[in-house]
Amino acid sequence: MTADLSTPSATLTLNVGLGERAYDIHVGPDALTAGLPGIQAACPRGQTLIVTDEHVAERHLERLQARLGEVGIRSTALILPPGETSKSWEMLQFLTEAFLDAGLERKDSVIALGGGVIGDLVGFAAAVAKRGLGFVQMPTTLLSQVDSSVGGKTGINTRQGKNLAGAFHQPRLVVADAGFLSTLPDRELKSGYAEIVKAALIGDADLFDRLEAHGASVTQPDILKTAIAAAIDFKARIVEADEYEAGKRALLNLGHTFGHAFEADAPKDVIRHGEAVAAGMGLAFEYSTRLGLCPAEDTARVRAHLRTVGLPDHPKTLAHTDWSAESLVARMQDDKKNSGGEITLILARGIGNAYIEPKADRADLTDFLTTELT
CATH class of the missing domain: 1.20.1090.10 (Dehydroquinate synthase-like - alpha domain)
Known part of the structure; x- marks a missing residue:
C-alpha cells in the first residue's frame, strides 16, 4: 500500500507479512474499533492485562477498558511510573512475575498501552515470560506509532546505554488510533x-x-x-x-x-x-x-x-x-x-x-x- 498524502483517508489496515508471525496494523481515527476483533483473537480466553503508565492511564485507560468490555474482554491494569527509568531490569522482573502471577498462558496476550517505553518494556517481558506470551501494541504517541510499535524490537536500558538488553518479539496486533494523539503536547x-x-x-x-x-x-x-x-x-x-x-x-x-x-x-x-x-x-x-x-x-x-x-x-x-x-x-x-x-x-x-x-x-x-x- 502507498498512502496518498493529498487525500485524507479513513482507518487503514496494513500488514507485516512474516509468515506465522504476520500481524495487522490498524491506523487512523477509529483504529481501536477496527482492532477489536483482532484483540479478541489475541485474547482467546476473554481476559487480558493492560500495562500502561500514570499519564496515559489518566487519559485513555477508562476508554480502552470500556471498549474491551463491550466485546466481552475482562481486563486488569498495571500502572507504572512514566519515563525511561521504567526500562530497567527491576521493572522487567516486576512485569514478568506479574504476568506469571496473573496465570497468563502462552496463547494469551497482554496489551502495551503507551509510548515507546511501555511498548519496549512490555514486549520484552512478554518475550521472556513462559518463553513467549502474546502482546498487542497500542501506541499512544506519534513516535511509537510510526516507529517502535512496529517490527518486534523490544528491550530495556542498561548502565551501558539505551536498549542494550532485549529480544525480537513480534506483536500479535498493532492499534495506532489517531484519538490517542489528540492529547499530545x-x-x-x-x-x-x-x-x-x-x-x-x-x-x-x-x-x-x-x-x-x-x-x-x-x-x-x-x-x-x-x-x-x-x-x-x-x-x-x-x-x-x-x-x-x-x-x-x-x-x-x-x-x-x-x-x-x-x-x-x-x-x-x-x-x-x-x-x-x-x-x-x-x-x-x-x-x-x-x-x-x-x-x-x-x-x-x-x-x-x-x-x-x-x-x-x-x-x-x-x-x-x-x-x-x-x-x-x-x-x-x-x-x-x-x-x-x-x-x-x-x-x-x-x-x-x-x-x-x-x-x-x-x-x-x-x-x-x-x-x-x-
Whole structure:
C-alpha cells in the first residue's frame, strides 16, 4: 500500500507479512474499533492485562477498558511510573512475575498501552515470560506509532546505554488510533514527526517532496494521518525483508547513532528522542556531503524542512548544546549496530537514498564533529 498524502483517508489496515508471525496494523481515527476483533483473537480466553503508565492511564485507560468490555474482554491494569527509568531490569522482573502471577498462558496476550517505553518494556517481558506470551501494541504517541510499535524490537536500558538488553518479539496486533494523539503536547508531536521524515529520507524521495510541500502544516491531523500510514507501511516492508536486522533494516537507524549519543551525553529529560534523531539526521547528511556523497542542496533541504516544522536540524539547536566530539564518538563506539569494533553509520547519497557505512573513519568522524560543534 502507498498512502496518498493529498487525500485524507479513513482507518487503514496494513500488514507485516512474516509468515506465522504476520500481524495487522490498524491506523487512523477509529483504529481501536477496527482492532477489536483482532484483540479478541489475541485474547482467546476473554481476559487480558493492560500495562500502561500514570499519564496515559489518566487519559485513555477508562476508554480502552470500556471498549474491551463491550466485546466481552475482562481486563486488569498495571500502572507504572512514566519515563525511561521504567526500562530497567527491576521493572522487567516486576512485569514478568506479574504476568506469571496473573496465570497468563502462552496463547494469551497482554496489551502495551503507551509510548515507546511501555511498548519496549512490555514486549520484552512478554518475550521472556513462559518463553513467549502474546502482546498487542497500542501506541499512544506519534513516535511509537510510526516507529517502535512496529517490527518486534523490544528491550530495556542498561548502565551501558539505551536498549542494550532485549529480544525480537513480534506483536500479535498493532492499534495506532489517531484519538490517542489528540492529547499530545506539541513538542511530543513534533518529536514523533522526526521518524516520519526519517522514512522519507531513507528510501522515498517522493514522500519527502510531499512532506516538504506542506511545510509547517504537515503535523495537522488530516495531513498527518496519511503521513503516519506511509511511514508505517515503509517500515513494515523493511521489517518483512529483514526481521532480525541482519542487513537493510539497519537503514532505519538513520540519525540514531548520532541521536543516541546526544541522549546519553545530555542531562536527563532535557532533549526528546525525536529531537536527538532529527539533529542526528541533519549531521548524517552534513557528513555525507563532507565525504562527497550527498549533494549540498539535498542536505540544505533536509535541514530547512526540519527547522520549518520546529525540529532541531543540528546539535547546536538542541536544548542542550554543551557537547564534546570525543565523548560523542566514544558513545557511538558502543552502539549495538557496530561490528568488529568499527562504527557503523547510516549515511546518504541524497534524499531517499540512504546506505549503510559499516566502517566509519573514527578519526575523520571526530574531526567532523569537532568542526561542527565549534
